[in-house]
Amino acid sequence: MNKYQIVEAYGRFMHAGSKATNDCSAILNQAGFKPVTVTGVIDKKGLLAKIYRQWHYYRDWRNVYQTLEAHSILVLQHPFRRRQLGRFRFLKKLKKQKKVHIVSLVHDVELIRNIYELSFYQKEFRQMLAYSDQIIVHNAKMKEWFIDYGVEKERLIDLEVFDYLNQEPLDKKIAFSPSIVIAGNLSPEKSPYIYKLEDLAPLSVELLGINYEPKRKSNNIHYKGAFPADEVPAQLNHGFGLVWDGDELSSCSGATGNYLRYNNPHKLSLYLSSGLPVVVWSQAAVADFVKRNQLGLVVDSLYDLQAILNKITEEEYLTFCSNIKKVMQSMQKGDYLKRAVNSSLPRYKDQ
Structure with missing residues (x-):
């Protein structure tokens, strides 16, 4: 054949x-x-x-x-x-x-x-x-x-x-942290919700990517810069990778937010193949995959996230990390x- x-x-x-x-x-x-x-x-x-x-x-x-x-x-x-x-x-x-x-x-x-x-x-x-x-x-x-x-x-x-093909080792150390990480295109047009994340303070948010255009400094937002694509996975070593889209923090809205009801965001694969637990919207198509494999948190609104993270123990976080290993290996292969x-x-x- x-x-x-x-x-x-x-x-x-x-x-x-x-x-x-x-x-x-x-x-x-x-x-x-x-x-x-x-x-x-x-x-x-x-x-x-x-x-x-x-x-x-x-x-x-x-x-x-x-x-x-x-x-x-x-x-x-x-x-x-x-x-x-x-x-x-x-x-x-x-x-x-x-x-x-x-x-x-x-x-x-x-x-x-x-x-x-x-x-x-x-x-x-x-x-x-x-x-x-x-x-x-x-x-x-x-x-x-x-x-x-x-x-x-x-x-x-x-x-x-x-x-998602990358070279991150399966025994990579991921540190427990009640915080979120967002990697990707950070432009206001592509990711407008990012410019409202200061409303979630004191929740700590780490940003990695291009086209970040903040209008003011926010104490809970930490921009780490842009990295070559093959170096991004190594930067993902603590907290939860956030999969979100649209204009709002309360829900994934607009055309791009609605699209999450049907698609598999490549960002999800970036996080999981790098060993990082995730946070996804409850109405996203990938929420079923995350829940079934116990790979992280599923939330209705980002306004709920701080309270949820406050209840997560390091043991529960490390269980997510352990569950991810099998998915991580499959994605890399x-x-x-x-x-x-x-x-x-x-x-x-x-x-």
Whole structure:
């Protein structure tokens, strides 16, 4: 059985996507999925540049069609965020003429998130449904959304949680602290709730990341700076990693907050793969995963958090840390994605 994956590359960067997509490419490579590259051309304005760019895409997708043998398996990562001439045509042709089994791994569903202009993503989503034999979705809540949308449940595979490749040792020492840590993009546009965290004083909040723009100094907020992505896990060595989004502290609100009801935030995987217990919103899709595996705290409102943390003992905290070890190891090995992809193979063999 021949196994392939599409890897998008831009310019000299052979893996120009996010940490999530790059990790998935690496894990699929470990699992024997040979990369076939679709190379983007650096954006330039003008009609000739556009024609050249789309010709380049067409050439690469034609090469994908020519490279794959009949009855191969092909894994794609969605959504595609650029128009690419030939993509839909050759994927449909692979499915119809070469009987290639196409598995789509979903990173985001923009129809749910609803923060971008939707016409492009509506078309991209319909095309994914048209050529995908099976679709790997984040969790049970997202699976329910797809079923309500009209996708047959037999086509859907529950990833459960995203893997996160890092080198943190399994015996890493995590220190008990009744405090929270937030790592990521700290811009007011991306994470507006962060600029209200002073209201939670005396709760101690540690921030790591780019684009932090405080208007005033707050005694309970401690900004530690920005670090290269591969150095962030080592900084996560005490307290609880917070998974939150939206405008408010009382609930996860707005489009990005509502999205937590369906998606697996990559931030959750960053914390857990680094050995850190977490705090998540009670209505988030990942709350079930956290509760089932006893990986941290589930709260309705951040205003409740100080009182809850005051009751947590060091013994209870270290139990969370112990429970995380198994998940941590699985994430670092890429086990969640490997399991999801492998679950599609027996179905393919029976066809």
